[in-house]
Amino acid sequence: MKISTIVELLDADVLTGVDHLETDVHSACGSDMMSDVLAYVKDQAVLLTGLVNSQVIRTAEMMDMVCVVFVRAKRPTLEMIDIAQESGIVLLSSEKRMYDACGTLYANGLNGARHE
Amino acid sequence: MSEFLNFHYDVDGDNFVSAGQASVQVKKNLRQLGLPTEVIRRVSIAMYEGEINMVIHANGGTADVDVYEDRIVIRLADKGPGIKDVALAMQEGFSTANENVRSLGFGAGMGLPNMKRYTDDMQIDTVVDVGTTITMTIRLA
Numbered sequence: 039m040k041i042s043t044i045v046e047l048l049d050a051d052v053l054t055g056v057d058h059l060e061t062d063v064h065s066a067c068g069s070d071m072m073s074d075v076l077a078y079v080k081d082q083a084v085l086l087t088g089l090v091n092s093q094v095i096r097t098a099e100m101m102d103m104v105c106v107v108f109v110r111a112k113r114p115t116l117e118m119i120d121i122a123q124e125s126g127i128v129l130l131s132s133e134k135r136m137y138d139a140c141g142t143l144y145a146n147g148l149n150g151a152r153h154e
Numbered sequence: 155m156s157e158f159l160n161f162h163y164d165v166d167g168d169n170f171v172s173a174g175q176a177s178v179q180v181k182k183n184l185r186q187l188g189l190p191t192e193v194i195r196r197v198s199i200a201m202y203e204g205e206i207n208m209v210i211h212a213n214g215g216t217a218d219v220d221v222y223e224d225r226i227v228i229r230l231a232d233k234g235p236g237i238k239d240v241a242l243a244m245q246e247g248f249s250t251a252n253e254n255v256r257s258l259g260f261g262a263g264m265g266l267p268n269m270k271r272y273t274d275d276m277q278i279d280t281v282v283d284v285g286t287t288i289t290m291t292i293r294l295a
Contacts, residue, residue, distance in 0.1 A: 073262040102195060
């Protein structure tokens with residue numbers, strides 16, 4: 039699935055990374071606990087979260103993720119946007135709640151990550 | 155082989171927002187060395203979890219990453235409160251972190267287990283009220 043499709047499906051705003059919307063992603067995970075996200079190491083490309091602090095972007099960076107979706111209309115700080123921009127990570131914000139956002143993407147073929 | 159590259163970092167204990175900066179830098183440095191993506195990811199996640207732990211529990215410390223021909227050794231040293239029960243701390247889900255830390259997305263009791271998961275060897279040297287040194291090794295196959 040292309041990130042542009044995620045934008046469409048979640049009716050999301052693109053906060054940074056417009057140049058990377060055609061990137062293909064193959065799996066995603068949703069969590070507000072960053073350590074849970076860090077427990078899954080392989081092939082995750084998208085993080086959906088309701089948490090807003092700079093460690094969210096850093097976690098994505100460590101995991102080589104390419105897109106972070108803030109659910110429930112959460113907005114990242116300018117500092118977070120700067121970090122994401124530097125690392126080429128796309129930031130999206132959607133009004134959907136976590137369950138709905140994850141369900142929508144899953145139903146459209148974006149799978150979860152395998153646990154190692 | 156005894157020759158190695160050393161990267162040394164001071165981890166600021168007061169600032170949760172900047173926690174992880176050393177790990178970001180390590181990731182960049184290892185990329186420049188042309189190491190495999192999977193290795194870089196394992197090193198940076200293990201170090202990141204350790205760095206977060208040092209900020210949450212120990213008011214910071216130092217991080218050293220030694221890159222040898224056949225392995226990478228990460229050494230995280232702090233002068234924090236020490237770990238009272240290492241076996242308990244290694245259990246997934248056990249955490250002594252407070253609500254504030256949890257609200258920031260950490261303190262799920264996954265830090266040490268994750269560090270062990272992503273490294274080939276992990277040694278914890280800890281003395282209560284003195285500090286903790288964690289040494290992790292990742293072999294380069």
